[in-house]
Amino acid sequence: MLNRYLLGALALLYTTCSLAQVPTIETFTNEMEKQEGFMPFYWDVRKGKIWLEINQFDTELLYYATLAQGVGSNDIGLDRGRLGGEHVVTFRRSGPKVLMVEPNYRYRALSNDPVERKAVEESFARSVHWGFDVVAASNGRVLIDLTPFLMQDAVGAIQALSRTKQGTFRLDASRSAMYLERTKNFPQNTEFETMITLVGDNPGGYLRSVVPTPTAVTMHQHHSFVQLPDDGYQPRAFDPRAGLNGTEFYDYASPVGEPLAKRYLVRHRLQKKDPTAAVSEAVKPIVYYMDPGAPEPIRSALMDGIAWWNQAFEAAGYKDAFQVKLLPPDADPMDIRYNLVQWVHRSTRGWSYGASIRDPRTGEILKGKVTLGSLRVRQDFLIAQGLVAKYEEGQPVSDEMMQLSLARLRQLAAHEVGHTLGLPHNYIASTRDRASVMDYPHPHVDIRNDSTLDLANAYATGIGEWDKIAINYAYREFPAGVNEKDSLNKIITNYLRAGQSFLSDQDARPTGSAHPQAHLWDGGADAVDELERVMKVRRIALNQFDEKKIPVGMPLATLQEVLVPMYLFHRYQVEAASKVVGGANYSYALRGDGQLAYQPVEGGEQRRALRALLATLRPGELVLPRPVLALIPPRPYGISANPREVFRGRTGLTFDPLSPAEAATGLVLALVLDPERASRLEAQRAVDTSLPGLGEVLDALLDDTWKNKVPTRESYQASVRRQTEQLLLQQMLSLAQASEASAAARAMVLFKINELKTWIDQKQFGVDEQHRAHYQFALRRIELFEKGQAEGVTTLQVNDAPDGAPIDSGQDWLEPVCGWEVP
Template structure:
């Protein structure tokens, strides 16, 4: 019976299994048929429920859910396009700001069976097409598959295919948007974006034109429990939005001729390395420049077929518009030397314009007023990386930098010599001129007020600074990078005839010191108001039309470049400048300097700052006003002390560079150390004006009035008392950062082999005297105590460093020698007050 029941159960199970199998098979077959039906969906079916956008690529926006589709024709596959991206809005703390250019590359669309790949092409190398090596042109060079999308519909007759574009754009596929975090940073160190949302991102705008398509996307980054909430420009740090415009551009099909870069002149460039040449410097780098063509090629001076046209955005304050226009047009005389008249044109965007600044067909001078501005001016451009042709440009101008709103943090960083600016590839296009101009203008305004100057000079200061900023940023959009050596070409900056004859600087692409005349001296220009000799020469090199014969063209360009030996055409870019401790070697290439004797100019500037400190309290005492302006004015003066000290300090251990090719010019050596006399002179000024007791003559009465205006509970986590000891030491530390930098000290020793007479022993004797000689026999004030202990701690760290120390042995030995001398000197001191005794005991503790 049990066997019978078991057989029945087995039979029942088998029948049930077979029935279920049949059902599942039927369901599976039905699903397969449904899939087949789904795969057979046509483009027209999707298009019927969508809004169509005609242009470079035909786009469709689904009317129900907003999905964005892109149609690709067979002719558009395996063809190169230019990709360009910029931030349309985003908080600065998140690493973004309106107008920031964040992506520029070449990509192609490739079909692989039932999918389409977005592939970024590598444009960094050249291989001679006539060389047999060209057959292995892609060897060991990686391209990047940025995104892959399934084909969701097709048209059998045309061969067109359809992909879902928002799946490409609403993730960080085409470029990285969230900045890479510092691996050494802790969560509490600063604001950080959360993770990219899965549901909150969206397409916000679609614009399509025959030669480009632009799609704006909003990215939302989520962090449910942020550690740092960010500033007031971040509404809710749990959900932070960044909007980016992605633009696909048709590869230009024109007669633009690439021009190769040369190290003697400064253009932005598209880097290209020749893999088939035998040259020791296998560079075929292409300068970035606009496509200018003469209307009349036979004329020595001709209008262009199409000028470089800038539009003044309708957000521009009315009172600035004429100035903006005039500054932009001031570049036209430089182009005349290249054979073009009216090369630059300026128009004003109508208030009822049907386009905005995001339309890349227009080059726009834009204005913003931001809560946390990252710049005063910013002039980027985007290019065809294959040729260097500039395709478009914008200039961002920040209104807040022409107001008295001091960014206290920036001022304190300037006092400490801490300029946190990008490095690597980003550094080449980074521009912080506007930041510096604001502090310079505030200092200049103080000098004018102290001298009792009339309002016309104050207006000229604002005019000259804005004019210079626009000249500078326009220069960037023309392809020029910084020339940080240009402000040393003028020998008499307060001689009106001399300034009228040669200008205030060789180039408007430098970061100059504000040229405020000392009391009793007539004012010339505060800043250069026209492109300089270097700018004219650079434009001639970059934009003068090429000759048809290749050999003749090479000779023509070389003849232009050979003029680089003219001192007025001196050039050094950001990589050459000595703005930061341990960076670069030539003190003539620097920021915030002026005149051919920068040591003397900066020394006089320190004297002017002293004079202003004497009268500062009286100048800022106004009935009914708080002391905020006095507090800010004091920080501005301290920042100017730090700037001037930084300029002077770089001559210690400096080496002049001459990049003239062999056989040309003066035949100077490529490297010539700064003279013994100038290094001694620089150290003497630093001793007297920065390190000596009372070097910064701040009265107790002034200090007691340095009060910030209270705002709500902003003092909750900080104390508001004036921290003059801290500020003074920060300035002094900024100078020591250079003088005692391992790179500087090594160079002092190395450069003895090729002419440096200011050896390490002499330098350390002078520095040690600056620290201790002035008060060796008596009591030491608290500011000097701070400085001396800072110095001794640095020497001790040099000696006690591990085997991986960055200091060479001669530097460590010299540090040990002077620690011993300091220890012996402390034994000789007589009766001292308790503060000095405690200080001396502290020094002994550090040394022993």
């Protein structure tokens, strides 16, 4: 025992002596520039260092990193303004060291008992982000060298480059430095910015396309230390039916009979000046600031769309509680005090997205941050160009194309800001008369009596009815004495009675998903009816396609970029209709709320959808008008094509007339014969024999292609049909090998392959040379497949369709507010 006390005394003496040897802060920083504020710091111009003064220990604050200047490639994802994760941290002193410690807020005890809270804290790991040596001390305050912490790759750029196969990079400290223009101090937040350089060998194509010397990638990373909000914010319980994002944690103080998981809504703090008034101004309005870097008339359109949200807040009982303003010239876009809509440039078109910085303890949004890709509007214009353009020399261009583009920008801005207000996607809204800006909208094109196309109703204007419901649920303030839980539940029961609904990403994004009304980029109340209507629009667009779709003086070869979205104008409605096949109606039902839990789509409706999908595969729909084929020459010298924006052909420099049909056919077959859908078809048939099984679907596909009794005599159409038949065989062979498909589905497709083999074997004689070659090729593929040879002629390398999404809206994998987020 004596030895233990002796060791402790010696350790204390050593620590005291060590600290006594360090100078005072005043002496150490005598010739440095001091920045007062939330966390005082000193700029050492001689050493290029930041020295941070810590005057409060074991006090929680918020830290997060941001990419202030990006790389410019949508594929890499390192965009200007990209947010890193939030971290609640404390500075903890241990003798001559200071540790930056993050407590584990995923596991808590919501209890007044400190011992109970301590038990949970000690049961789960924390994270130490950095360790600092004390270099100076005065009256309980210490000074640390923050520079190495600031010079790290805080947003994971090295990992992003590796993940996207752009090379192996490391941070080069000799080419990195502080960036003082955006290193600032404010009363409630302290901001640091660094210019860091990553160096590496063998940079990938994405990087080579956007960096002047791609072995040295320089970007700006921003670090923010922010005072956490006070405890005046009241978290609101999450409800899966409410159409709002949530944050989840585990409360180990929960009674045994209650779930451990606790969920709060993610939302801004908003309070009425007069809580008793039906409509009141807010104590502090929610203000979003627009990046002045967006040019006109784009900027005004974006601000108009953002301002739509005030309609929803008015419906929730607030007056002017949501506002949009232009970012002041002296404001720092990285400052947490500004909810920001940023205009970002990339080398290729890509997603826009809405994210936020929030308090991980409560879900309170502290800063909304929207990133809008500048090239998206050009894709919208391209779609409009293909639909209505008639460029004539010396004649003004129709304003319809720009008006459609601006209308889409308004909706896009509202959509992404909606994410930062706490709303996820609502992909069923398009079937409810475009009830939400949180859906992905396809442009609605009407057909006039003279068979011309009308874009006047392409996109909805104003906030949707669903958006008002969600904002009402998230932000309505209830007077004292009103039961909040009952009032919130009433909002839900009222919207259910009114015929509104909510389904989000997991119900719409997977190609094999089941709900017949939850889709991306679709339109109309009925997926099948709308597919048939969209096919009529597509037919008109292709029949009217000519050289006037591009301005005079443009290379004719660039007609292909305009052609692609016209030829594939139906691609997303095909996806919508495919989900009716093997589909099921369901909801986010809670026990006792009376909603439908699960019910397969009626058999007749599934078969109607299948017939509409088969119609898209008929040669007459897949071939291009011959005048169009005569319009597109090889690319001229110096005018290269982005391979993502054109059909990938097999005929060298010349335009491949079969490649568009290959792309469209591949899309349809991959959707209809998706392994999950195939398995679901067999499962639904097992439960209810009135519903179609996989065998019936395969028979319908084979009867309409291989076994079609109506001969296709026109040579172009006959070639397209043979291509479709080989692609169908390819999809069947792939499904038979799909480990994720059920045994019943794989057994059925193998059975149908064998049936097809027998049919071809009997059919291959007495036909022309092209068909004999076609049949023998198919038989050889099946023979090799049966021998287990997966390569060679067994597998066709199907050319994918050119990029579609984002045709004109906001994220996907880049939208970090989608789905559950945990602190």
